[in-house]
Amino acid sequence: MILVYIVYLSLMMFGLSWSIIQNLSNTDNSTTYETLRPEVAVVDRDGGAGSEFADSLRKFLAKDCDLVDVGTTSQDLQTAAASNYADLIVIIPERYVDDLAAAFASDSAVPELQTVTSFTGAYGSLAKLQVEDFLNLTRMTALADAASSGSSVSVASLNAAAGSVIADLSGNADAYPQIAIAEDPAGTDDREANGRYAFQTMMNMGAYPMVAAMFTITAMTMGSFSGASVRRRMYASPQRTGSMLFQQFACCGLFGVLVSLFYLALALALPVAVGLPITGVDPRGFLLCALTMVAYSLTAAASGFMVSMIAVNSVAINAIANVYGLVIMFTSGMAFPVDLMPKVMIVIGKCTPGWWFCRSISAAMNSEGTVSVSNWFPGIALVLLFGVAFIALGLALSQMRRLRPNLAAPASTQLAEV
Incomplete structure (x- = not known):
């Protein structure tokens, strides 16, 4: 019973908030930047001399893109385009390298590559700009080599120029500079606020x-002393009944303190597990x-x-504990924001200690990171007043049970077994 209510139930509830904490960790990118790599497919239909040019294009794009294979047939390309398999599909037509070399040599219009851009984002368009950069660099290198050698641009010189572009960029550390992120002083504050x-x-x-755990454990533990035979022995003992009840409740209360420490450890461990700092938690607020x-x-x-x-009986105790806990869950502002709750739920919530528990937590740990003792104290005082009222009602019920006639000795004689 203890394992179910304390461990499993708490892990289930804290598991519900795991996605919230993960979103807080993943959406916070004020101090780091990770660029996404578009997926690009290069389809070579030129073949022969064009294969070397296509390989150079792939090597150029591989620096900032992820290369994927979509096939070469028309059906494969149509399927890839319809399913949005790649952000950009680059098709090198037949005799493209020959036509490109001829265009460079005659200074005429450059033939275009066939491209298919994804319809769901701009990553394909950005990758297309890199393809155009490769063509411009290859053109300038080929024309410079042709001018220095006094010859015209050919297929061989064009492939050599494409390979030279890759070699020059590979050996140049400044060719692909890393994006430098300036340290944002507010970035740390954002992460601390999320934590x-x-x-x-x-x-x-x-x-x-x-409330479900402590309600059930206390009720069942102290209920085990409420049997008729047990009560008769307790009332017949020289120790006062009130003192015995106080000792029983003190043991349950001490166990509740240990459970509170367990929940506090979980509340600190889960944000740390997703990488959120807990330095934003003020020690006074904690x-x-x-x-x-x-x-x-x-109070529970x-x-x-x-x-x-x-x-x-135990069945009724479990039923009351779960209904009572669910009422607190849905009316205290724990499961829903208070702004979205109807007034009747707010009124019901204010009649339970759960509402004032959540208000005290909010006052001790508000969004600005400041601690408001003046707002915290009324909530905690009302929580304790609920506990005092529950104890007073319990003592009144205990007194009524002591005056019940069924606590007297049975009318028939019962033989004791020796």
Whole structure:
């Protein structure tokens, strides 16, 4: 029972907030920049002398693009274009290198490559600019070589110029400069704010598992002492009944403090697991959150103490705990933003300790990173008042049960087994 309510239920609730924390980590790119590489396919239909030119084009594009194979037939190309398999498909037509060499030699219009650009983004258009850069560099290199040698541009010299472009760029460290990101002082603040918000989210997510766990454990633990025979022995002992009840509740409350520390550790561990810093969590705010969680666990234990005085069975205890926890979950602002909640849910939420628990967490860990003790104290005070009210009702129910006639000795004689 303890394993189910404390471990599995808490991990389930915190798992629901895992996607929120991951989004906070992934969307924060104020200090880093990672460029996306377009996927490009180069289809060589020239063959022969054009193969060397196509290889040089692939090597040029491989620096900033991911090369993919889409086939060479018309059906393959149509399928790749329709399925958006590549951001850019470059088709080198037949005799393209011959026509390109002739155009360079005669200073006429340059033949164009056949291209198919993706319809879902601009990465294909950016890759097409790189293809045009390769053609311009090859043209300038081929014309410079032809001018220095006094010959005209040929297919062989064009392939040599394309290879020379690749060789020159490969040996030049400045040819592909890395983008330098200036350090943004606000970037660290953004990540710290995300880490602080992640911690606050995890703390709020503990409202449901905490009340369900401590309610059930306290009610079932103290309910085990409510049997008729057990109560008769307790009432017959020289120790006062109130003192025994206090000791039982103190043990459950101490266990609640340990559960609070477990939830605090989870609330800190999950943001760290996705790479968010916890340096934005103010130590004073963390201390107030810890006190709020401890007070909330004691209040949850007090509600279980109250129900244990009714002497209900374990099935009813589990049902009451889950219904009570779900009411807190959906009315405290834990599952939904308060702005989206109808007024009737807000009114119901204010009648439960879960609402004031979430308000205290928000006051101790707000978006600006400041700690508002004046806003935190009323919430925690109301949480504790709920606990006092639950204990008072529990003691009243206990007193009523002591006055019930069924606690008297049975009318028939029962033989004791020796």
